[in-house]
Amino acid sequence: xxxxxxxxxxxxxxxxxxxLILAGHGSAxxxxxxxxxxxxxxxxxxxxxxxxxxCALWKEEPHFSIALDRMTADDITVVPFFISEGYxxxxxxxxxxxxxxxxxxxxxxxxxxxxAPVGLHERFAELIVRxxxxxxxxxxxxxxxxxxxxxxxxxxEKNVYAQAERVRAMQLFPEVVTCFLDQEPNMLQLWSMTERxxxxxxPLFIADGWHVAETIPEELAEGGVSTxxxxxxxxxxxxxxxxxxxxxxxxxxxxxxxxxx
Numbered sequence: 346x347x348x349x350x351x352x353x354x355x356x357x358x359x360x361x362x363x364x365l366i367l368a369g370h371g372s373a374x375x376x377x378x379x380x381x382x383x384x385x386x387x388x389x390x391x392x393x394x395x396x397x398x399x400c401a402l403w404k405e406e407p408h409f410s411i412a413l414d415r416m417t418a419d420d421i422t423v424v425p426f427f428i429s430e431g432y433x434x435x436x437x438x439x440x441x442x443x444x445x446x447x448x449x450x451x452x453x454x455x456x457x458x459x460x461a462p463v464g465l466h467e468r469f470a471e472l473i474v475r476x477x478x479x480x481x482x483x484x485x486x487x488x489x490x491x492x493x494x495x496x497x498x499x500x501x502e503k504n505v506y507a508q509a510e511r512v513r514a515m516q517l518f519p520e521v522v523t524c525f526l527d528q529e530p531n532m533l534q535l536w537s538m539t540e541r542x543x544x545x546x547x548p549l550f551i552a553d554g555w556h557v558a559e560t561i562p563e564e565l566a567e568g569g570v571s572t573x574x575x576x577x578x579x580x581x582x583x584x585x586x587x588x589x590x591x592x593x594x595x596x597x598x599x600x601x602x603x604x605x606x
Contacts, residue, residue, distance in 0.1 A: 364397040364418030365389060365598065368409060368438055369426035369551065371402030378554035379405060381585045382426050388591045401442075403433065409441035413457065421457045422601050424594055426551050426585070428464030428492070429504040448604050458601040463585070464549070465504055466593045470511035472584045477518075477545045480581035487520040487539035488512065489546040491532055493556070494525030502528065505549055526561060533568040536576065543577040551585035 367385060372378035382400045390398050401412035401423075413421070423442065425434045439446065439459065449457045463469075477488055490512065492505030506523055513521040520541055524532045535544065548557045562580065565571040571578045 361419035362396040362417070363394065364399075364416045364421040365395045366399050366401050366412050366416070366421060366423045367426055367594070368401045368412070368423055368442075369403070370433065371405035372554055373404055375555040375558070377558065378552045381552050381583075381590065384586075384588075385426075385591055385594055388588070389594065392591070392595075403437060403441075409438060413442055413451070419455055421455065422598050423457060423459045424597050425460070425462040427462040428549055428551060428585075429501050430462060430465065431498045431500045434462050447601075448606050450606075458604055460597040460601045462504075463590065463593050463597065464508075464551070466596060467511060468589070468593050468596065469508050469549075469584060470515065472587045472589050472593075473508060473512050473547050473549065474515065474517055475587055475589065476547045476581040476584050477579075480545055480547070480579045482518075482545040482579060484517055485541070486518060486543040486545045486579065487522065487541040488518040489532075489535060489539065489544055490521065490523050491546050491548045491550075491561070492523065492525050493550065494528035496528050508549060526556060532561070532565065533570060535565075535570050536573065542575075543579070545579040545581065547581045548583050550583040553583050553586055557583045 367382045369379065369382045379402060386398050386400055389395065397416055397418045399412065399415055401407055401409050403409055407415065425438060427434050444457055444459055447459045451457065473490060490505060490509040492502060495501045509521055509523045520539060522538050524530045524535060524538060526532060530538060548561065550557050
């Protein structure tokens with residue numbers, strides 16, 4: 346049982362009030378990192394169904410640690426804006442918010458439901474395809490799903506491969522491969538990994554932040570990947586910036602609403 350005790354008072358109504366927290370990484374370096382969360386909050390607010398909606402961030406304010414103190418709702422759902430399960434979703438968010446796991450009953454009687462990260466949802470495969478097409482892909486290209494990856498946590502790569510496999514099963518591109526920013530197979534090996542003359546790379550990232558907007562394009566250019574004269578290269582925006590992400594969030598929220606403990 347969580348030891349968190351808050352001073353918030355629960356409003357009286359005929360039904361339990363509902364709250365939604367979207368929890369993301371944030372960045373002091375690039376303000377674009379929080380834009381997908383802000384856009385999703387606005388879209389969910391317009392859709393209705395929640396009495397309170399807030400974001401919580403790790404590298405910016407409002408911080409994870411004060412997220413629940415800002416809420417008075419009886420039943421709160423926390424949706425992690427991360428691509429994969431790992432350190433932030435399994436350790437940082439539960440620790441900073443004082444959660445026991447996916448279902449926590451706080452000492453004041455409120456319920457908090459912690460969903461899986463948005464990036465695990467099966468609809469992310471559809472968003473990958475949409476991003477590729479928006480970048481100019483026609484379906485004749487090799488599609489490259491780019492993940493961050495990290496040698497520190499093997500869970501980081503699992504979902505990247507899983508989403509690439511979902512795209513492959515859709516049979517919309519003749520070739521679908523996976524590469525990473527910070528582990529093997531590295532994105533600079535792109536041309537040796539693909540067979541088609543044209544390649545479209547889709548970053549499986551939440552936001553057009555520092556990596557997607559700056560470091561990845563720079564490294565691809567310096568490594569001769571995006572400037573190779575005999576083959577064409579397309580680069581899309583981050584998957585998490587697609588407006589369709591609201592349906593992913595709604596799906597996670599609807600599933601969590603069925604949990605009883």
